[in-house]
Amino acid sequence: MSAAGGTERAPVRNRAREFAEAAPLMGVPGAQPPPGGSAEWFRGAGGLRLRAALWTPAGTPRGTVVVSPGRTEPIEKYYELIGNLLARDWCVLAHDWRGQGLSARLLPDRMKGHARAVEEFLDDYSRLISAFEARLPKPWMMLGHSMGATLNLLSLQAGESRFAAALLSSPMLRITTGKRSMWSVKLATRWHVRNGKAGDYVLGELDDPFAHDFEHNALTSDEGRYDLFRQQLLACPHLALGGPTWGWLAFALDAGERALKPRALRRVATPLAVVQSGDDTRVWKTTNAWAAKRIPGAHYVEVEGARHEVIMETDPLRGRFLAEFDRFSDEIAKGPGLPD
Numbered sequence: 001m002s003a004a005g006g007t008e009r010a011p012v013r014n015r016a017r018e019f020a021e022a023a024p025l026m027g028v029p030g031a032q033p034p035p036g037g038s039a040e041w042f043r044g045a046g047g048l049r050l051r052a053a054l055w056t057p058a059g060t061p062r063g064t065v066v067v068s069p070g071r072t073e074p075i076e077k078y079y080e081l082i083g084n085l086l087a088r089d090w091c092v093l094a095h096d097w098r099g100q101g102l103s104a105r106l107l108p109d110r111m112k113g114h115a116r117a118v119e120e121f122l123d124d125y126s127r128l129i130s131a132f133e134a135r136l137p138k139p140w141m142m143l144g145h146s147m148g149a150t151l152n153l154l155s156l157q158a159g160e161s162r163f164a165a166a167l168l169s170s171p172m173l174r175i176t177t178g179k180r181s182m183w184s185v186k187l188a189t190r191w192h193v194r195n196g197k198a199g200d201y202v203l204g205e206l207d208d209p210f211a212h213d214f215e216h217n218a219l220t221s222d223e224g225r226y227d228l229f230r231q232q233l234l235a236c237p238h239l240a241l242g243g244p245t246w247g248w249l250a251f252a253l254d255a256g257e258r259a260l261k262p263r264a265l266r267r268v269a270t271p272l273a274v275v276q277s278g279d280d281t282r283v284w285k286t287t288n289a290w291a292a293k294r295i296p297g298a299h300y301v302e303v304e305g306a307r308h309e310v311i312m313e314t315d316p317l318r319g320r321f322l323a324e325f326d327r328f329s330d331e332i333a334k335g336p337g338l339p340d
Contacts, residue, residue, distance in 0.1 A: 068148030074101030198247035207243030
């Protein structure tokens, strides 16, 4: 797997930029970093070293889209979407959340998908925007998937007001729990966290990402896109992340509960749209529809036949997502978006 620092770096606009430390962007055949971008490290809450990458389109920017991936997802998984946005003349800022991608991991075992508190993620996001703010043409749009979408929503509820719009893909407001009741899952999670087992895998399951296969995946029905991400992981194992810990599960449950409070939903003043996968088995789509109805002016779209990651789905299904992006983005920026 090749590492690229990106090409056509944006000109230095302030002294902070002069001292930015370059970070790698990994590439494999068929999934190279889009031109016009570069990655760098920035400091998150507690001084953690986190990775972000900024792309500038060839044409005059219409604004900036800030892409926030879901759990386990690195920047590299979003190269195709980033290319779609660049073709529409949007700048793109994408980032790795703490504990995944090439950002700092929280436990000695890199494969453990761990988290400690919602506040750390929200602080990281605020620091990300502040670190790049001077280089991001306005208007700004949030674009988050699953865990990233929920954290985006929480940031709006906490008072983030610099964004003109937010587009959320299958937000992780209420995770599915299989045959176990939500009550029993919450009880088990609290017990493990209180008894010093927050860093243990949930139910002791490693969930080796290198052993996954397309036939049993719940993320996408597009085998080509699924296999391409597997190639990225196999070529750069440091991008991979295994199963969640009890600490991450506690964080996920807390994030969803906070975001779903009716008073918090009514506080969202930023124009917002939810694109929900119709065949989602990772999050409850009925909960997401319920939440969208309680956000003033929010728009809800369900893509029938799409699995959890509609952005990584087959062309017709992800085309529905891009069509919603075009409709929404045209409301906040002048000029039509370009077709694929």
